[in-house]
Amino acid sequence: MTTPIQQVGRNRSQVMTGAPDVKYSGGFWIGDPVYDPEQFPKSAKEEGNEAAARFGAVSAGFITREGVNENSERSTDKLLDWNLDVIDVVTTDFSTTLTVTFAESMNAAVLKFIYGDENVTVDEEAGEVYIRKTADDLPTKSLMFDLKGKNGARGRGFAAEATVQTVGEIAYVKDGLIQYQTTIDVLNDVTGAFLHTWFSKGGVTRASRVEANTGSTIAGGSTVNPPAPAGDTN
Structure with missing residues (x-):
């Protein structure tokens, strides 16, 4: 009987850089806030322009080399018993922020996100932009950013509401x-999530490269065994 060969612990198909996918947008999209989960992106593989069309997103243009940085902070409280032993640990506060620097100083979508829709006037025909910088509360917008890696690997981040x-x-x-170096608060959406992230390995995975004369245990615990030699009844 053939003994399955366990998959090794290191796997380059699970490694990815954070390079932007600039195919459609430059990598970053700004759209209307999304309250219907059916309008959310479906996966990292879905074409960016198709996903963006569902929530009216447009390109944010050039992003500086620092890219997009995600930071989540969680505060907790320990619930103690009479003996001061920990009974449970509960979350008292959670927040997610993105930091991104927009390099297009006259991009209408970026300006309206930063200063408010009613404070930005764009005359496309004249090529002019007017900005009123006020103390008004800022709007919420949806955000999506797309990533690409080697061999067709792709990634996507999505926030349904952010300000x-x-x-x-x-x-x-x-x-x-x-340029505009912004820190963005990501708000929890109708599903209770703050940020949604998808990754797709793409290309050829390790499991599909297993040679025909070996067996391999792949993700999920299933085992791929080689065909038995002629006359082998085990």
Whole structure:
């Protein structure tokens, strides 16, 4: 009887860099807030323009080399008994933020996200943009960012509702871009999640490269065995 060969612990098909997929948008989309889960992206494989069309998302244009950074913070409280032993640990606060620097200083979608729809006027024909910088509450928007890796690997992040928390210092200098370094609060959506993330390995996985004369245990515990030699009844 053939003894299955266990899959090794390291697997490059499970490694991915955070390079943007700029095929449609430059990698980052801004759209209307989404309250219907049926309008959420379906997977990392779904074409970006198809997913974005469901919630009116448009390209945020160039993003600086720092990319998109996700940070989640959780505060907990220990519930103690009479003897001060821990009975349980409960979450008292949870938040998720994204930091991203937008490099297109005249991108209408970016400006409306940062300053509010009613505070940005764009005259496409004249090529002019007017911004009113006020203390108004900022709108919520949906966000999606797409990633790509080797051999067709893809990734996608999606927030159904998010709002700008802070905008960093804006520098007007000759040797630098006018850009908006933003910290974005991601809000929990109708499903209770803050951020949705999908990854797709793409290409050829290790399981599909197993040679015909070996057996291999693949994800999920199923075993692939080689065909038995002629006359072998085991």
